[in-house]
Amino acid sequence: xxxxxxxxxxxxxxxxxxxxxxxxxxxxxxxxxxxxxxxxxxxxxxxxxxxxxxxxxxxxxxxxxxxxxxxxxxxxxxxxxxxxxxxxxxxxxxxxxxxxxxxxxxxxxxxxxxxxxxxxxxxxxxxxxxxxxxxxxxxxxxxxxxxxxxxxxxxxxxxxxxxxxxxxxxxxxxxxxxxxxxxxxxxxxxxxxxxxxxxxxxxxxxxxxxxxxxxxxxxxxxxxxxxxxxxxxxxxxxxxxxxxxxxxxxxxxxxxxxxxxxxxxxxxxxxxxxxxxxxxxxxxxxxxxxxxxxxxxxxxxxxxxxxxxxxxxxxxxxxxxxxxxxxxxxxxxxxxxxxxxxxxxxxxxxxxxxxxxxxxxxxxxxxx
Numbered sequence: 586x587x588x589x590x591x592x593x594x595x596x597x598x599x600x601x602x603x604x605x606x607x608x609x610x611x612x613x614x615x616x617x618x619x620x621x622x623x624x625x626x627x628x629x630x631x632x633x634x635x636x637x638x639x640x641x642x643x644x645x646x647x648x649x650x651x652x653x654x655x656x657x658x659x660x661x662x663x664x665x666x667x668x669x670x671x672x673x674x675x676x677x678x679x680x681x682x683x684x685x686x687x688x689x690x691x692x693x694x695x696x697x698x699x700x701x702x703x704x705x706x707x708x709x710x711x712x713x714x715x716x717x718x719x720x721x722x723x724x725x726x727x728x729x730x731x732x733x734x735x736x737x738x739x740x741x742x743x744x745x746x747x748x749x750x751x752x753x754x755x756x757x758x759x760x761x762x763x764x765x766x767x768x769x770x771x772x773x774x775x776x777x778x779x780x781x782x783x784x785x786x787x788x789x790x791x792x793x794x795x796x797x798x799x800x801x802x803x804x805x806x807x808x809x810x811x812x813x814x815x816x817x818x819x820x821x822x823x824x825x826x827x828x829x830x831x832x833x834x835x836x837x838x839x840x841x842x843x844x845x846x847x848x849x850x851x852x853x854x855x856x857x858x859x860x861x862x863x864x865x866x867x868x869x870x871x872x873x874x875x876x877x878x879x880x881x882x883x884x885x886x887x888x889x890x891x892x893x894x895x896x897x898x899x900x901x902x903x904x905x906x907x908x909x910x911x912x913x914x915x916x917x918x919x920x921x922x923x924x925x926x927x928x929x930x931x932x933x934x935x936x937x938x939x940x941x942x943x944x945x946x947x948x949x950x951x952x953x
Contacts (some may be wrong), residue, residue, distance in 0.1 A: 602671055627641070704712070819865075
């Protein structure tokens with residue numbers, strides 16, 4: 586099973602750039618690229634809007650390397666923007682800033698998105714986290730993707746950090762997910778029997794001029810079109826770095842377990858996408874406080890019970906990967922609540938939305 590140690594890891598995170606006085610989102614990415622490009626090189630990139638900034642970790646061999654890298658980037662980036670009278674925050678949505686006030690980043694790709702998606706693209710004031718697991722074999726990517734579809738709602742529930750939209754509690758723990766699924770080619774992907782079948786799907790869309798490249802496939806999980814990775818795209822941007830690292834550790838552990846099953850000529854049961862989407866809706870609504878459907882039992886089960894079952898399921902691979910400690914951290918997260926729960930708790934005390942923003946700014950750099 587030494588092959589499991591070859592499952593490299595990487596994370597992309599999208600942060601909010603905030604004016605510390607008004608707590609509003611503020612345009613800064615163009616200025617940042619002028620001043621900070623030499624410092625951060627290709628680890629920091631622009632996003633759709635000027636008030637967004639995307640970071641990417643290095644390719645990491647294990648969860649410890651990834652933790653060091655992500656915390657270093659957060660710390661250095663936080664210090665840099667503070668020197669320029671800005672701050673960063675990590676969460677799936679800003680608690681109150683309006684999408685109408687945002688400025689699009691000056692790139693043809695983003696202007697093209699606005700042109701093709703119109704009002705839908707204008708509302709994309711959302712911030713996600715993407716986890717990459719290195720799987721060079723494309724057929725194996727497809728096999729693992731098919732099996733991992735089941736776990737997408739569970740992973741989302743752990744990351745929930747977007748309970749507010751335009752200054753109002755939404756009643757959802759991941760309102761970012763609601764906004765994002767206005768786009769086409771989002772959500773839980775269908776099952777593909779082979780990589781060729783997947784490639785035929787891509788070719789059909791490209792030859793029909795539906796998309797101009799495979800990056801326009803925005804599913805919750807997908808084979809990356811450039812990197813030799815399986816990309817998990819379902820997560821809200823995690824407020825605390827330790828939350829992001831814990832979820833990456835869980836994803837790596839689950840992928841390792843799927844590969845182990847394959848090596849033993851076994852497989853995780855594949856379920857209808859419509860059923861998995863029902864669980865995703867529950868995770869969007871309730872996060873770690875939700876009841877998800879156990880499809881085998883045809884019953885709803887508290888998330889905390891399903892999470893314990895997940896940890897038991899991956900127990901025989903976590904020591905080889907070095908992820909056990911990070912998964913134990915997630916156990917506490919499930920018990921105490923995610924960023925969404927903390928944000929709502931702060932808001933419920935005195936209905937001051939600025940206090941929520943301040944807590945996000947602080948927590949983003951905690952332990953970094």
